[in-house]
Amino acid sequence: MAKKEIIIESALKLFSTKGFEGTSVREIAAEAGVNVAMISYYFGSKEKLFESVVEHRASFLKGVFADLVNNTSLSAIEKIDFIIDQTIERKLSNSQFQHILHRELSLEHRPQLRDAISDILLRNMDPVKIIIKNGINDGEFNQVDIELTLTTMLGTVHYLLTSDIMCRKILGKKEGFSPFQNKQLKKRLSEHTKQLMRSHLLNK
Amino acid sequence: MAKKEIIIESALKLFSTKGFEGTSVREIAAEAGVNVAMISYYFGSKEKLFESVVEHRASFLKGVFADLVNNTSLSAIEKIDFIIDQTIERKLSNSQFQHILHRELSLEHRPQLRDAISDILLRNMDPVKIIIKNGINDGEFNQVDIELTLTTMLGTVHYLLTSDIMCRKILGKKEGFSPFQNKQLKKRLSEHTKQLMRSHLLNK
DNA sequence: TTTAAAACTAAACAAATGTTTAATTAAAAT
DNA sequence: ATTTTAATTAAACATTTGTTTAGTTTTAAA
Numbered sequence: 085m086a087k088k089e090i091i092i093e094s095a096l097k098l099f100s101t102k103g104f105e106g107t108s109v110r111e112i113a114a115e116a117g118v119n120v121a122m123i124s125y126y127f128g129s130k131e132k133l134f135e136s137v138v139e140h141r142a143s144f145l146k147g148v149f150a151d152l153v154n155n156t157s158l159s160a161i162e163k164i165d166f167i168i169d170q171t172i173e174r175k176l177s178n179s180q181f182q183h184i185l186h187r188e189l190s191l192e193h194r195p196q197l198r199d200a201i202s203d204i205l206l207r208n209m210d211p212v213k214i215i216i217k218n219g220i221n222d223g224e225f226n227q228v229d230i231e232l233t234l235t236t237m238l239g240t241v242h243y244l245l246t247s248d249i250m251c252r253k254i255l256g257k258k259e260g261f262s263p264f265q266n267k268q269l270k271k272r273l274s275e276h277t278k279q280l281m282r283s284h285l286l287n288k
Numbered sequence: 289m290a291k292k293e294i295i296i297e298s299a300l301k302l303f304s305t306k307g308f309e310g311t312s313v314r315e316i317a318a319e320a321g322v323n324v325a326m327i328s329y330y331f332g333s334k335e336k337l338f339e340s341v342v343e344h345r346a347s348f349l350k351g352v353f354a355d356l357v358n359n360t361s362l363s364a365i366e367k368i369d370f371i372i373d374q375t376i377e378r379k380l381s382n383s384q385f386q387h388i389l390h391r392e393l394s395l396e397h398r399p400q401l402r403d404a405i406s407d408i409l410l411r412n413m414d415p416v417k418i419i420i421k422n423g424i425n426d427g428e429f430n431q432v433d434i435e436l437t438l439t440t441m442l443g444t445v446h447y448l449l450t451s452d453i454m455c456r457k458i459l460g461k462k463e464g465f466s467p468f469q470n471k472q473l474k475k476r477l478s479e480h481t482k483q484l485m486r487s488h489l490l491n492k
Numbered sequence: 493t494t495t496a497a498a499a500c501t502a503a504a505c506a507a508a509t510g511t512t513t514a515a516t517t518a519a520a521a522t
Numbered sequence: 523a524t525t526t527t528a529a530t531t532a533a534a535c536a537t538t539t540g541t542t543t544a545g546t547t548t549t550a551a552a
Contacts, residue, residue, distance in 0.1 A: 102396065103309060120532095121513090202457050231458050232480040233484075249402055288487070327540090498547105498549070506539100520526080
């Protein structure tokens with residue numbers, strides 16, 4: 085792995101556990117095993133390093149639901165099922181990055197970065213909106229509040245993700261339980277959300 | 289208002305918009321219109337001031353759902369309706385404080401504070417769990433995943449609350465729209481969540 | 493009115509911060 | 523083999539950080 089990338093990954097790790105202002109460039113340099121000056125040398129500043137971290141990771145989160153809109157072999161609810169599983173998979177396996185994004189989003193300095201982040205998080209929103217809208221127009225779905233239905237889907241996953249402590253307390257698990265690597269949790273979350281969305285969306 | 293309280297309120301405001309490490313004691317002192325030394329004088333340290341902020345605000349969030357469990361004049365779903373409205377009301381009118389709590393929760397230093405915060409956030413969880421459980425036992429509710437149903441309720445509200453930017457983008461609103469003071473949003477969120485929970489919980 | 497405690501201040505403190513400098517080593521190009 | 527560019531280093535830079543000090547003013551008690 086290139087040294088530049090090692091720095092980015094080290095920064096990702098530290099930013100996610102200690103926050104941006106809570107992490108010093110010296111800590112990042114130590115974690116990456118490089119000289120402090122290398123950060124200015126490669127990225128120009130701590131802030132620009134942060135932006136590089138976001139860009140680097142965001143590239144993994146490319147839009148994948150766009151194709152789904154015009155897919156005719158799946159019913160609308162089957163598409164929703166697929167979206168739910170993808171969303172859970174992504175968010176759980178990128179929990180560190182999710183923490184960074186949401187934390188930055190809740191802060192009010194660096195407004196242009198906030199804007200970029202909300203774009204990343206909502207990148208997949210439009211296709212899903214259309215899928216729900218089509219489901220409604222075709223009579224397959226009830227006339228639900230589209231935006232808030234989306235909010236519910238994302239919010240359910242995200243709320244569990246807030247912290248391992250929260251997750252354990254919500255689920256009543258013991259100290260040792262590591263929520264974000266747990267396969268059973270993933271399945272449980274998937275089944276709950278799918279069932280929830282079916283009763284919410286499908287005509288009775 | 290006592291000077292000590294002015295400091296706490298100033299700290300709340302700054303911590304919520306700039307984060308704990310992103311806010312200096314000098315900024316807090318300036319915002320409160322007091323000498324920097326007063327913060328050490330009253331609270332001992334910046335960290336202890338933070339704890340005071342949390343304590344001070346947490347006292348407003350006393351448990352209010354405990355009585356609801358043994359209330360016999362309301363049906364289970366009516367209790368859920370009440371809980372939804374209360375939760376929305378509380379979270380929206382304390383959005384600054386909610387930001388602080390969730391941000392701290394997603395960080396991994398100050399573990400004992402994290403624990404205290406998750407307790408505050410989940411303080412009302414147990415009575416709600418029991419209400420759902422009773423609803424299931426009485427045959428009024430479907431056999432849902434209790435903990436994740438709760439997660440959905442809290443997560444839906446919380447996800448909108450993440451930031452005004454997110455909220456605007458999700459709802460497709462213009463720049464000027466102030467989500468957290470908006471009455472219409474409150475109503476829309478309330479209706480969506482109630483409807484969602486009814487189709488999820490009630491036997492078909 | 494005197495005394496004691498509390499509230500408040502400006503200045504100083506050491507430590508940590510992000511960044512730059514100037515020098516050196518390594519790699520690539522000529 | 524020589525030159526040029528890139529990578530890397532330790533040290534220094536100026537600020538900012540949270541906190542303390544030592545002194546003053548205000549308030550309350552005796």
